Amino acid sequence: MSKIAIKKDVFWVGALDPARAVFDGLLPLPQGTTYNAYLVTGSEKTALFDTVEPEFLDVLLANLEGVEKIDYIISHHAEQDHSGSIPALMEKYPKAVLLCLQKNKEMLLDLMDIPEDRIQVVADGGEVSLGNKTVRFMHCPWVHWPETAITYIPEDKMLFPCDFLGSHHSFTELFAGDNPDVYKGAKEYYVQIMMLYSRMTAKHLDRIKTLDIEYICPSHGPVYDQPQIILDLYEKWMRGEPENLALIAYVSTHGNTRIMAEHLQTALEKRGVRTELKDLVTAPLNELAGLLTDAATIVLGSSVVMAALHPVAVNVAFLIDRLKPKAKFVAVIGSYGWSPGPLQKAAELLPSLKAEIVGAVITKGVPRAPALAELDALAGTIAAKHREAGLP
Ligand code: FEO
Numbered sequence: 493m494s495k496i497a498i499k500k501d502v503f504w505v506g507a508l509d510p511a512r513a514v515f516d517g518l519l520p521l522p523q524g525t526t527y528n529a530y531l532v533t534g535s536e537k538t539a540l541f542d543t544v545e546p547e548f549l550d551v552l553l554a555n556l557e558g559v560e561k562i563d564y565i566i567s568h569h570a571e572q573d574h575s576g577s578i579p580a581l582m583e584k585y586p587k588a589v590l591l592c593l594q595k596n597k598e599m600l601l602d603l604m605d606i607p608e609d610r611i612q613v614v615a616d617g618g619e620v621s622l623g624n625k626t627v628r629f630m631h632c633p634w635v636h637w638p639e640t641a642i643t644y645i646p647e648d649k650m651l652f653p654c655d656f657l658g659s660h661h662s663f664t665e666l667f668a669g670d671n672p673d674v675y676k677g678a679k680e681y682y683v684q685i686m687m688l689y690s691r692m693t694a695k696h697l698d699r700i701k702t703l704d705i706e707y708i709c710p711s712h713g714p715v716y717d718q719p720q721i722i723l724d725l726y727e728k729w730m731r732g733e734p735e736n737l738a739l740i741a742y743v744s745t746h747g748n749t750r751i752m753a754e755h756l757q758t759a760l761e762k763r764g765v766r767t768e769l770k771d772l773v774t775a776p777l778n779e780l781a782g783l784l785t786d787a788a789t790i791v792l793g794s795s796v797v798m799a800a801l802h803p804v805a806v807n808v809a810f811l812i813d814r815l816k817p818k819a820k821f822v823a824v825i826g827s828y829g830w831s832p833g834p835l836q837k838a839a840e841l842l843p844s845l846k847a848e849i850v851g852a853v854i855t856k857g858v859p860r861a862p863a864l865a866e867l868d869a870l871a872g873t874i875a876a877k878h879r880e881a882g883l884p
Pocket residue numbers: 569571572573574636655711712
């Protein structure tokens with residue numbers, strides 16, 4: 493996909509990466525991703541908004557073919573998927589000045605070789621004129637690094653929010669419209685890199701909402717031509733209540749913990765609680781992540797191996813704890829052979845969650861009638877908690 497016009501004198505010039513399998517070496521990317529760069533031609537100055545992952549430099553340069561002059565390269569964020577090609581672009585366009593916030597300047601100088609005398613720092617709220625277009629800078633820390641800027645062109649009603657509001661979706665259509673695949677990619681992306689900071693960054697969403705926006709041009713995924721959809725979703729993900737949903741995430745070595753997980757699922761559904769059952773050995777982590785914005789209860793299930801919780805359960809517990817979902821309730825289930833201790837301490841793996849521990853059902857070997865009755869009771873407790881909380 494080559495250079496595409498978004499509106500008059502504003503072009504997408506980025507790179508698609510449909511084959512990228514994982515992001516940050518962590519979550520699968522079933523829809524790949526993109527590295528978006530935008531070319532904005534004002535009546536007096538031309539600006540390139542961000543660059544691309546360095547291995548896609550050739551794609552960016554091909555998209556810029558015929559562009560003789562770039563006056564400004566705007567860096568919103570120092571991470572290499574957007575800034576890694578800045579040195580090459582500054583070499584190709586020797587008169588270009590790099591515009592960024594002070595904090596970003598410091599980080600860029602740490603991370604790559606850029607001539608410092610070609611960097612012009614812009615203040616939070618500062619504006620740079622391209623002639624008939626103005627670029628307004630807003631410092632929006634922790635979306636998801638401390639230096640990140642969002643820019644806005646009031647004349648075009650266009651927002652460039654960098655990583656914020658983005659999606660992992662290597663598109664065939666530049667505009668997102670109401671394509672559910674885009675918003676699925678946006679949700680998993682939000683959980684992976686934005687959710688942890690949502691208490692601090694919701695104010696940026698409020699600031700954005702005061703702007704008159706026709707297009708949102710993020711750093712990953714399609715351009716939002718119906719901006720209210722993603723703004724409403726972020727409002728829900730950041731501030732909304734979790735749903736009447738229990739996520740049962742389990743790993744089972746010999747099937748006993750699986751029997752417990754499936755029994756609990758049935759018991760919860762009978763009591764009006766929606767469930768998602770995920771076998772952690774086979775469920776892709778991105779699917780699990782996509783549920784973390786919604787689930788009011790997280791049930792961690794594990795067997796005991798090597799005198800410890802199963803390492804797959806430990807890994808997922810660590811991730812859940814670091815991502816800090818809004819879950820209100822946590823429970824533990826599992827079967828052991830001779831050592832119940834690791835299961836009894838499992839909830840300690842989630843110290844960052846502000847969730848109430850509502851129960852643990854731990855059984856030796858095959859779950860028989862008493863354990864199944866305990867699971868029924870746990871389901872009753874969870875259903876009651878959800879009702880009391882008035883969850884949607
Ligand atoms: Fe898409 Fe934080 O880089």
